Amino acid sequence: MANINPAGVFDTTYEEDMLIDRTRRDKLWKNLAFLALLLLPLFSVSGPLGLKLISDQYVGLIARVSIFVIAVQGLNLLVGYTGQMSLGHAAFMAIGAYGSAIMARELGFSFWAALPASALLTGLIGLLFGLPSLRVKGFYLAMATLAAQFIIPWALRYPLEDLTGGTRPLSVPAPIIGPFLPYADDAISDDAPLIFEAGDRYFVDVISLRFAQIEGAYPAIELVNPGGLVVPAGDVNMTIHEDAEGNTTGISYIASKAGEYRVAVIADGSTTSFAAQVSRSKALSFASDIAMYYLIVPLAALLMFLARNIIRTRTGRAFISVRDNDLAAELLGINVFITKLRAFFLSAVYAGIAGCLLAFERNSLSLDMFQLDVSIEMLAMLIIGGAGFPLGAMFGVTFIRLLQEAAIPMLRPWLADLLPRVFPFIDAVNITSAINPILFGGALIIFLVLEPRGIAHRWEVFKVAWKLRPYSY
Numbered sequence: 443m444a445n446i447n448p449a450g451v452f453d454t455t456y457e458e459d460m461l462i463d464r465t466r467r468d469k470l471w472k473n474l475a476f477l478a479l480l481l482l483p484l485f486s487v488s489g490p491l492g493l494k495l496i497s498d499q500y501v502g503l504i505a506r507v508s509i510f511v512i513a514v515q516g517l518n519l520l521v522g523y524t525g526q527m528s529l530g531h532a533a534f535m536a537i538g539a540y541g542s543a544i545m546a547r548e549l550g551f552s553f554w555a556a557l558p559a560s561a562l563l564t565g566l567i568g569l570l571f572g573l574p575s576l577r578v579k580g581f582y583l584a585m586a587t588l589a590a591q592f593i594i595p596w597a598l599r600y601p602l603e604d605l606t607g608g609t610r611p612l613s614v615p616a617p618i619i620g621p622f623l624p625y626a627d628d629a630i631s632d633d634a635p636l637i638f639e640a641g642d643r644y645f646v647d648v649i650s651l652r653f654a655q656i657e658g659a660y661p662a663i664e665l666v667n668p669g670g671l672v673v674p675a676g677d678v679n680m681t682i683h684e685d686a687e688g689n690t691t692g693i694s695y696i697a698s699k700a701g702e703y704r705v706a707v708i709a710d711g712s713t714t715s716f717a718a719q720v721s722r723s724k725a726l727s728f729a730s731d732i733a734m735y736y737l738i739v740p741l742a743a744l745l746m747f748l749a750r751n752i753i754r755t756r757t758g759r760a761f762i763s764v765r766d767n768d769l770a771a772e773l774l775g776i777n778v779f780i781t782k783l784r785a786f787f788l789s790a791v792y793a794g795i796a797g798c799l800l801a802f803e804r805n806s807l808s809l810d811m812f813q814l815d816v817s818i819e820m821l822a823m824l825i826i827g828g829a830g831f832p833l834g835a836m837f838g839v840t841f842i843r844l845l846q847e848a849a850i851p852m853l854r855p856w857l858a859d860l861l862p863r864v865f866p867f868i869d870a871v872n873i874t875s876a877i878n879p880i881l882f883g884g885a886l887i888i889f890l891v892l893e894p895r896g897i898a899h900r901w902e903v904f905k906v907a908w909k910l911r912p913y914s915y
Contacts, residue, residue, distance in 0.1 A: 448909040462750065479504070479739055483732045490732075498731060505735045507843050508742035509799050514823050514835035515749050516792025521821070522829035523753060524785035525765030526575055527583050530590030531820050534790045536812035537564045538797030540598055543614045543807055544605050547678060553617035553728075553802055561794040567594075568790020575782040579768075591814050599809055612807040613678040616698060617737065620725030621648035630707055630718045638722070641668070641700025646727040651705060652683070652692035655717040660689040661709035668701020698729050734803050741799070745792065750832045752788070761785055765830075822882075826889045828896025837897040842882075850881050857881075 446464065453459045463469040482504070485495040517531050541560035545551035551559065574586035598606045606612055623645075630636050630651070640647035651663060665673045665680075673695065675682055683692040697703055707718050728734050752758045760781045763771035772778050801807050819842065827838020857877050862870040893900060 446906065446909060449911070460754075476743060480736070483735050486732065488730070488732060501735055502731050503843065503847060505731065505738045505803060507839050508738045509796050509803065510820065510823070510839045510843070511835050512742050512745050512799070513793050513796035514820050514827070514839055515746055516789040516796070517820055517824055518829060518831075518835050519749060519752070519761070519792070520785045520789035521824060522831070522834060523758065523761040523765060524782060525768075526572075526782055526785060527580065528587040528789065529584050529814070529817050529821070530571065530587040530594070531789070531793055532812040532814070532816035533591045533594035534564050534568055534793035535797035535800065535816075536594055536598060536809070537567055537790075538794030539801040539807055539812070540602075540606050540612070540797075541794070542798035543612055543801050546615055547612075548605065550681065553615075554619075557795065557798050560798045561791045564794025564797070565787045565791040568786045568793075569783055572783050572786025575786065576779045588814075591817055595809050595812060606807075606809075609809065614801045614805050614807060615678045615696070616727055616729035616805060617734075617802050618646065618648075618696065618725040618727050621650075621723035623724040624721055625724065626722040628720045628722075630705065630720050635704055635706035636720050637702060637704050639702055640697040642724075643730050644727055644733060645724045646729070647697040647703075648723045648725050649695045649697060649703070649705060649720065650692065650723070651694075651707075651718055651720045653716055653718050655715070657714035657716065659710065659712040660691070661707050661713050661716055663690060663693050664704075664706045664708055665693070665695055666704040666706075667697075668699050668703065696725065696727075698727065728802075729805075738799055738803065741795075745795065746832070746836070749792075753832070757781070757784060822886050824896075826886065826896055828898030828901075831896065831898035831902065833901065834896055834898040837901065841885075841897060845882065845885055846878075850878055853881065854878075 447453065448465065451465065453464075458464075463472060482496060483489050483501050484491050485493045486501050487494045487496070487498050488501075489496075513531065513535055517528065520526050520528055538560045541563050542551075542553075542556040545556040545559055546553065571587060571590045575583055578586060599608050626638075628636050638647075649665070653660070667673055673680055677695075679696040679698060681694040682690055683694070685691050705720055707716065709716060728737055753761070760771065760776045761784075763774065763776055764778055764781050764785075768778050771781075797812075800811070823838035823842050824834060825838070826841055827836065828834035854877055858870075858874050861873045861877070862868075865873065889896065
């Protein structure tokens with residue numbers, strides 16, 4: 443609706459008519475907003491400039507908002523544009539999160555390979571749960587997708603417990619680029635362990651030990667971290683190299699903590715002699731919040747841009763036709779079932795990418811992060827933001843996150859003091875515990891009554907009014 447030219451400005455070519463940013467001013471403001479987001483971490487407390495103008499809390503908040511913007515944007519493709527209800531979006535995020543973590547921990551995938559692989563895996567599973575859309579719609583389809591919300595976490599908790607840890611938290615390695623820039627090679631012997639300092643925040647040390655020659659049994663490798671603890675073989679930053687017989691022929695370890703490391707080879711009586719070589723290289727690490735920020739925010743902007751352009755394609759027009767009237771769309775030659783499956787696939791792919799980013803951003807996973815209330819919360823974000831609008835996901839997620847992390851903590855002490863006096867017949871403990879859901883539900887009711895089409899619709903109306911304002915000529 444707001445993709446129009448200001449009063450007195452006209453298109454002269456088809457290319458101009460097809461542009462998303464109709465004027466240079468639109469493009470300039472959009473680029474300036476994106477540039478401001480990129481510059482924000484530089485002024486934070488932990489930023490490289492050391493200016494300490496912005497709290498690190500806001501940098502982390504924007505990163506988390508960006509992750510859920512990706513997930514809700516995928517939900518928008520399914521619910522807002524195709525009209526298919528889903529109550530299992532958090533479960534698809536769990537597939538992307540645990541799938542990428544398992545690929546990184548067990549299969550040796552880098553983050554850059556685990557991200558597209560887990561997104562594709564989530565999309566394929568999303569196709570399976572999209573099959574009921576052939577026969578059912580509306581409330582019944584919501585019940586079918588609700589099954590995914592129970593089946594997927596159950597499968598991750600019990601049949602796949604050996605891989606996912608079940609109810610226990612699962613650690614996830616930080617993304618790195620490299621290793622590159624080798625800077626040291628050391629020989630190591632039984633009585634002369636290697637001791638060195640490491641711990642740069644952004645360029646971490648990668649230790650690689652290989653046995654060049656062995657006579658007798660393979661010796662054991664011991665690595666001690668700065669805390670004085672021996673790093674176990676199952677550590678998330680440790681990679682064990684083995685031969686065909688299962689003997690440990692070397693290790694690789696990402697030294698992400700600052701301090702002194704000690705690498706030693708311990709030979710027993712059955713080892714006659716050995717020769718071991720230790721090399722150290724640098725790798726670009728995304729373990730810090732600021733580094734992950736520069737990974738998450740640009741990717742969120744790219745995926746929002748892709749979603750905006752998908753709607754302009756033949757597939758996107760088919761999504762809208764199915765949403766408005768699936769019978770009429772079928773009479774026009776649109777394969778309704780294939781169109782719905784494409785929507786489920788794309789929605790699940792976006793959820794998988796968001797889940798993968800969430801796993802590597804938090805460096806730890808728990809099934810409590812993907813419960814039914816998270817799916818309902820994301821659906822509320824879409825309703826408040828504006829279903830069927832390109833910016834609906836961004837507005838909805840930002841509003842809910844600010845409500846939960848800023849407005850509710852500010853209002854909570856005042857309400858905790860006021861409500862027990864207004865309702866003396868209710869236990870004060872019960873009132874205090876109910877403040878968060880009351881405020882969240884109240885905000886949702888207000889938007890449903892006063893602005894049922896969401897914040898994005900009001901934003902579009904404002905832009906139209908601004909562009910069509912009268913000029914002196």
